[in-house]
Amino acid sequence: MKNQRSFLLLLLIAFTLCSFGQNLPSLITDRNINSTFSILAYDENAQEWGIAVATNNIYVGNSTIYIEPEVGAFSVIAETEPKYGIGGIEKLKEGKTVEQAILEIRDKDNQANYRQISGIDANGNVFAFTGSSLKYWNGHTSEILGENYVAIGNQLDKNVLSKMSETFETSTGTLAQRLLKSLIAGQEAGGQISGKQSAAIVVKGAENEWYNQIDLRVDNSKKPIKELETLMDYHYGRIRLNQALYANREGNEKRATQKLKEAESMLDGWTGMYAKIARANIALGKEGPAINWIKKGLAENPKWSVYLPAFYFLRESPEMQSIIKPGNFTVTDWESAMGMLSNLGRELEVIELGNRLISRKIESSYINFLLGRSYFYEKERDKAIGHLERALEIDGTNIEAEILLERLRKK
Numbered sequence: 001m002k003n004q005r006s007f008l009l010l011l012l013i014a015f016t017l018c019s020f021g022q023n024l025p026s027l028i029t030d031r032n033i034n035s036t037f038s039i040l041a042y043d044e045n046a047q048e049w050g051i052a053v054a055t056n057n058i059y060v061g062n063s064t065i066y067i068e069p070e071v072g073a074f075s076v077i078a079e080t081e082p083k084y085g086i087g088g089i090e091k092l093k094e095g096k097t098v099e100q101a102i103l104e105i106r107d108k109d110n111q112a113n114y115r116q117i118s119g120i121d122a123n124g125n126v127f128a129f130t131g132s133s134l135k136y137w138n139g140h141t142s143e144i145l146g147e148n149y150v151a152i153g154n155q156l157d158k159n160v161l162s163k164m165s166e167t168f169e170t171s172t173g174t175l176a177q178r179l180l181k182s183l184i185a186g187q188e189a190g191g192q193i194s195g196k197q198s199a200a201i202v203v204k205g206a207e208n209e210w211y212n213q214i215d216l217r218v219d220n221s222k223k224p225i226k227e228l229e230t231l232m233d234y235h236y237g238r239i240r241l242n243q244a245l246y247a248n249r250e251g252n253e254k255r256a257t258q259k260l261k262e263a264e265s266m267l268d269g270w271t272g273m274y275a276k277i278a279r280a281n282i283a284l285g286k287e288g289p290a291i292n293w294i295k296k297g298l299a300e301n302p303k304w305s306v307y308l309p310a311f312y313f314l315r316e317s318p319e320m321q322s323i324i325k326p327g328n329f330t331v332t333d334w335e336s337a338m339g340m341l342s343n344l345g346r347e348l349e350v351i352e353l354g355n356r357l358i359s360r361k362i363e364s365s366y367i368n369f370l371l372g373r374s375y376f377y378e379k380e381r382d383k384a385i386g387h388l389e390r391a392l393e394i395d396g397t398n399i400e401a402e403i404l405l406e407r408l409r410k411k
Helices: 002-020 024-029 083-093 098-106 132-136 160-170 175-188 224-249 253-267 271-283 287-300 302-314 331-343 347-359 365-377 381-394 399-410
Strands: 036-043 048-055 065-068 072-078 115-121 126-130 140-146 149-156 198-205 214-218
Touching (some): 036 072, 036 160, 036 175, 048 072, 048 175, 065 083, 065 198, 072 149, 098 115, 098 126, 115 140, 115 149, 126 140, 140 160, 149 160, 149 175, 160 175, 175 198, 175 224, 198 224, 214 224, 224 271, 271 287, 271 302, 287 302, 302 331, 331 365, 347 365, 365 381, 381 399
Antiparallel strands (some): 036 048, 036 149, 048 198, 065 072, 115 126, 140 149, 198 214
């Protein structure tokens, strides 16, 4: 009878496995096993270390990515244990190899059979470890070590890692772009057999400023990799837009036009950037496209109307007459209108508008600062000083006015 009950229990477990597609270890140990794939890499030219990862659980970027520029990086998946990342970085600092770092931690981990770890050091040397229990999980579990990169994963369709590896090796672009292409290739090859829920890319460089570091995460989505792709476009699209504005200021209209075209394609959907895109178009003499971006912003988000006063100078355009209503402007709105004109280098228009507003008793510290700055740009020192002094009279904490006034007085 006892043997019969044991047999029936095994049948029940087997039936449950078939019904729910879970693996034996997760059922009998009550573990929250997650199918995951990642690629970790080093770009010796850019001096960058990066990791891209996707999983069937939420917020994968929270516990699987560990990077310290000029030291190395670790991707920690399967039954996640942060000590492999945190401790691994410390061991690399102590002079250990990446293999030693992983294995020394593994040897003190009594549940190492549930781990999957990849690591890379400051010079691109790689190592990976896959716990022995993972072979019993559904799907394909493996690792591929290449030059300056490692791809690992579990519960995958069988071609996922090979496609990731092939794509990374043959792709071009920044390290972040190549990692994303690899992740996309893995998903297109079948990805995780249990589905997908979150994805992340982190890239850190020894020479990168904070705004060039990448930490993009989609924590809960039915299409996490697609959304990660959108975030990557936004990251590089903002850079392209800044490049367009800079090229225009330097007089390189051809480069400015090209960079703006790239930025517009990449930033479509980020409504908060539409005002800056419109400004770039105006700077290049493209009023029509600027108006289209303004209308697009309003169509996508009614609260985008907060940007409208900045485009006061378009009020006479037939398409803008019913949209831009100066009669309803607040003092803050007029400040936005003057600020945009100044950003576009239209200082004489700033002066004309500012003086007209003051004559109508519409005045603020910032309006006087903008007037003073425009007079400064137009080399009318006395008028500049007068308005900057008035700006500080209204608001003694106007630091911009204070700095510019001090600069003028020293001349």
